[in-house]
Amino acid sequence: MLTEERFNIILKTVESKKAVTVQELTELLGSSESTVRRDLTALHEMGLINKVHGGATAVDNSYTTSEDDVAYKHGQYSEEKKRIGQYAASLIKKGDFVFIDAGTTTEALIDYISEKEATYVTDGLGHANKLLKKGYKVFIPGGHLRISTEAMVGEETVEALRKYNFTLGFFGTNGISPTAGYTTPDVHEAMVKKEAFENCRDAYILSDPSKFNKISSVTFGDIGSATIITTDLQDHKYLKFTEIMEVDRNDLHSDL
Incomplete structure (x- = not known):
């Protein structure tokens, strides 16, 4: 078997x-125990399973299709969002052409x-308003407004957006997974x-x-x-899949 x-x-x-032993897999596959163990190690390193003593368990991916509204999200992980937003803002340089996705984490970026x-x-109505009040040059694409996230869709x-070539883009997400990538509940927002x-x-x-x-x-x-x-960052397997910038608490400055 290949x-x-x-x-x-x-x-x-x-x-x-959800859980399986090495012995069960050797019988199922008709392969040696050493081959099964090598396979489990490889799949574990790819983030697709958790290798445990004597077998493997499913990766603890939590599937969700629902979405909280903006007012609720504002109160969740507010300190973390400030730290993330401040660091992200420091990446923007003179002459950049920047896309800012709708969402409460990206909104924290605008403050900095x-x-x-x-x-x-930006496709976020509230984001555009905050940028305008700060005196920045901002464009918002057409479409219709999705109430729960205050995002332009359609x-x-x-x-x-198809005609633009951005130097930087900052995006929120509802889920992060090695297999599914970056995900969101609404198909219309996903298209944007x-x-x-x-x-x-x-x-x-x-x-x-919380999104990992x-x-x-x-x-x-x-x-x-x-x-x-x-x-x-709690799950360090993600370091194998992409670059991760982990913002330390000491990196947050109270300059607002």
Whole structure:
């Protein structure tokens, strides 16, 4: 049996049973114990399973299709969002053409932006308002407004973003997974995120620790196609898949 075939069988078995022993897999695959152990090690290193003593368990990915509204999200992980936002803002330089995704984590970024000689595009209505009040040059694409996230969505929004080539892009996410990448519950928002994401020279995911090992309904980007800015990273397997900037508590300055 080919390695790829064994991997597929192992993954399906772990997914359905949640836990499996080496002995069960040797009987199922008709392979030696040493071969099964090597396969489990390889799959563990890819982040697809958890290798444990005597077998393997499913990765603790939490699937979610629901989404909290903006008012609720503002109160969640507020300190972490400030730390992430301040660090992200420091990456913006003179002449940059910046996309800022809708969402509460990316909104925290705007509070710390000081570069006035950059141009900003956002699909977040509240984001655009804050940027305008700070006197920055900002564009908002057309479309219709999604109430729960205050984000512009629709084919008109996607079409408007298609013509842009951003130097930097900052995105929120509802889930981060080695297999599913960056995910969000709403297909219309995913289309907007994906279009902007693919048009960024450098894309950054701004994420508090709660988003790791979660999968939402629609993928808008592969795990390795962006740098993650976060705090207090718990699951270090993600370092194998993409660059991660972990912001320390001491990096937050009280200059607002």
